[in-house]
Amino acid sequence: MSMLRCEVCGYVQTKEAMGQKCPACGAPGKAIKSYTLAMSPQRYRLLSWKIHPILVHFPSVFTILALVFVVLRFGAPLQWLPFLDAGLRWTMGSLPLFALLSFFTGRMDAQARFKKLSSQHLRRKIQVGITLFLLSLVGAWQVLASETISLWLLPLAFAMNLCTGLLGRLGGELNCAFVIDTPNKKDKRTNKESTT
Ligand SMILES: [Zn+2]
Numbered sequence: 001m002s003m004l005r006c007e008v009c010g011y012v013q014t015k016e017a018m019g020q021k022c023p024a025c026g027a028p029g030k031a032i033k034s035y036t037l038a039m040s041p042q043r044y045r046l047l048s049w050k051i052h053p054i055l056v057h058f059p060s061v062f063t064i065l066a067l068v069f070v071v072l073r074f075g076a077p078l079q080w081l082p083f084l085d086a087g088l089r090w091t092m093g094s095l096p097l098f099a100l101l102s103f104f105t106g107r108m109d110a111q112a113r114f115k116k117l118s119s120q121h122l123r124r125k126i127q128v129g130i131t132l133f134l135l136s137l138v139g140a141w142q143v144l145a146s147e148t149i150s151l152w153l154l155p156l157a158f159a160m161n162l163c164t165g166l167l168g169r170l171g172g173e174l175n176c177a178f179v180i181d182t183p184n185k186k187d188k189r190t191n192k193e194s195t196t
Pocket of ligand 1: 011024
């Protein structure tokens, strides 16, 4: 698939979308070279929707909010409790749905990018994703099925934030694989040497 690639940061984009400067790092037009992406247009289109990177923000924000609500709850004035409990029920109650949506779109995204899901990072991401989903089920069950908010929601919210943090980190590790799928490492090195 014929594309353009920024030699400075490795950003790959279609000719129409690249423009005069690299939209990712701002490098001038002379840094932008033609590039053949080792990927079918169908796979590229699926990835260009960025469904997974957009969707993952929902469980990430909700796990942070759940932790904030649960921390505030154990020291807040009595009149705040209905508000905090409602917030906790909304965030923790909807988390399994967003965790599940993120999991399946992530799986779809990974299959389009890497074809197989057996690499070390992907296996770990799947394991942590399943852990987050199971924890979110426990949390949702607690806030929706019970009248009282239990103290153990605090370690649970901590653990869920740990999972989303780890998932973000693993996602960041995998991000680079999209642009370095052809052997351009050597070109990059010679470019660096000539500029320094
Ligand atoms: Zn760039």
